[in-house]
Amino acid sequence: MKGFSVAQLLIVLGIMVIVSAATFPSLSEYTKNLQLQNATKEFVVNLKLAQQLAITGQVKHALSFDILGADYHLVKQSDPEVTVKDLQLAEDVFFASQIGLLDDEIVYNAGGSVDFAGQLYLTHQSTQNQTVINIKPSGYITWQTYEAP
Numbered sequence: 001m002k003g004f005s006v007a008q009l010l011i012v013l014g015i016m017v018i019v020s021a022a023t024f025p026s027l028s029e030y031t032k033n034l035q036l037q038n039a040t041k042e043f044v045v046n047l048k049l050a051q052q053l054a055i056t057g058q059v060k061h062a063l064s065f066d067i068l069g070a071d072y073h074l075v076k077q078s079d080p081e082v083t084v085k086d087l088q089l090a091e092d093v094f095f096a097s098q099i100g101l102l103d104d105e106i107v108y109n110a111g112g113s114v115d116f117a118g119q120l121y122l123t124h125q126s127t128q129n130q131t132v133i134n135i136k137p138s139g140y141i142t143w144q145t146y147e148a149p
Contacts, residue, residue: 029127032092033145036124039090040131040143043072043122046087047106050074051139053084054108064105065120070094077107089122096123096130106135113139 043063050061053076061084065072070093074085089095098104100118107115117137123130128148135141 032124032127033129035090036093036122036127036129036131037145039093040122040133040145043089044133044141044143046072046074046085047133047135047141050106051108051112054110055112058110060107060109060115062105062107064103065095067095067097067104075105092125093122094125096121101135108139113137 047063050063053059053074054061057076060077062075062077063072064075070089072087072089072095073083074087076082076084098118098120100116101120102116106118106120109115114135114137117135120133120135121130122133129145130148131143131145133141133143
């Protein structure tokens with residue numbers, strides 16, 4: 001006889017279910033970490049856009065954000081102020097806190113440097129993992145992601 005018996009198929013199917021159940025929690029955690037990483041990268045891209053616009057237009061541009069929220073705005077700081085873009089972090093990611101930044105905004109001047117250097121913390125709501133974005137006085141940006149204990 002060729003083929004597999006019903007018992008053999010059920011055993012293989014049972015093994016597949018057990019392996020899937022064992023890997024699902026880690027896959028879910030991985031997806032949430034990716035959300036935080038992608039939100040961080042998108043925010044950094046918008047920081048660099050603000051810097052580029054400030055240099056090319058010779059007018060200050062800022063990213064203003066809402067602490068404990070997910071909304072942020074790219075603003076041209078002219079008279080009057082003009083909102084260039086309204087943006088939002090990925091779902092379940094929010095601005096947790098900041099250090100050294102004035103009025104919850106990062107302002108780039110015409111030379112490409114920032115008015116106030118500091119740190120901004122993004123947090124994933126379910127995992128509590130955090131990314132620290134460091135903004136140097138020169139406008140240089142670095143970031144590091146930390147897992148919650």
